[in-house]
Amino acid sequence: MFKKIPCIRVEGETFTSGQHEVIEExxxxxxxxxxxxxxxxxxxxxxxxxxxxxxxxxxxxxxxxxxxxxxxxxxxxxxxxxxxxxxxxxxxxxxxxxxxxxxxxDTEKLPKITSDYVISPREIWSSAKAVLNSEIHVTTGGIHIVALLDHEKILAVSEDIGRHNALDRVIGTALREGIDLSHTYVIVSGRISSEMVRKCLIANIPVIVSRGATTTLAVEIAEKTGLAVVGFARGGKLNLYSHPERITGSGPVSG
The missing domain is CATH 3.10.20.10 (Ubiquitin-like (UB roll))
Structure with missing residues (x-):
């Protein structure tokens, strides 16, 4: 997934020729x-x-x-x-x-989530810590991670320069292995976009979690379709943006 390419390293006023691992695209x-x-x-x-x-x-x-x-x-x-x-x-x-x-x-044609799946904040924090650590990211500094999980285990993990590609991969893995996606959730390393929400709706994945941010359109679509959007899940904290009833122990979101 990466190659070593020549570069010049600069530290202070010192210039040194060397190599660095760079992600393939x-x-x-x-x-x-x-x-x-x-x-x-x-x-x-x-x-x-x-x-x-x-x-x-x-x-x-x-x-x-x-x-x-x-x-x-x-x-x-x-x-x-x-x-x-x-x-x-x-x-x-x-x-x-x-x-x-x-x-x-086309928001009018999007499906709605059909699932009674719920998870706890503690499960989210534990899972995020377990899956959002990557040797490739540490080495290259340039990779996104997406993981598909249920209550018992990590079902699939994908790394890619694009988080949308990685999400398609874990969904594809689930389809090939006959996994019931209505009782799973995904954790992503990057921003939750409207496109990632759309993919979760098509797959009937009821919860999407990020250690980073989300967008307003992603939340707007998720709220209308039954998807729980969770952001900034790190350090024992998280933000619930839509359908907090899917996160045990949480109440309604107030403005």
Whole structure:
């Protein structure tokens, strides 16, 4: 996921030639039934999991059983589905998750969460501490982490230059392993965006947690659709932005 490249290190007035580990970013084109669907800029790992999750959260497929085959060849990912005439959306270039073009959100057509799943603040703090530590991040300083969990264990972890890509990977892993996503939650290292909320709604994941911030649109959409958004989950503290009833021991949010 990273390579050593030359650099000049500066400490005070001292300049020293050396090398530093830098995260890989590569373009990967996705073709569905022979048609170009999108090009993603991403870390070149867990590609089948990414493709599965992406096709699902973009509603190109409704389940893993609709995929006939996935073929990976260098910078090309080719998928054949059972419905060869599936109509794709507009072509997209998906960047690493910060300001890039991703999905086009129609809030009127978003599904609502159907789950009675609840977790405790203590469980959130413990899980965040366990999963949001990465040797790759320490080495490179340039990676996002997304983890999928239930009450018992960590179900999947993904690291990528883009947190949206990483979220698709853990969702794809769950689909491939037959995991019931309505009784899981995700923890992310970066900001919760409206696009990440949309992906959770499609997957019916009832809680999304970040050790960082969220956006107003993410909270607005989550409030209307039953998703609990939790931010700044670190150091024994957290902020509940929507549906606090999913976090045990919390009351209603007041303005």
């Amino acid at each position: 590569v373009p990967l084109a996705l073709f569905v039934n022979g048609r170009h669907a999108m090009t993603a800029m991403m870390s070149p790992v867990q590609l089948e999991e990414f493709v599965t999750g992406y096709l699902f959260t973009e509603q190109i497929i409704k389940g893993i059983d609709e995929i006939e085959s996935i073929r990976i060849d260098k910078n090309r990912m080719s998928v054949i589905t059972k419905n060869l005439f599936k109509v794709l959306g507009p072509k997209k270039t998906i960047l690493s998750g910060c300001g890039g073009s991703t999905s086009y959100i």
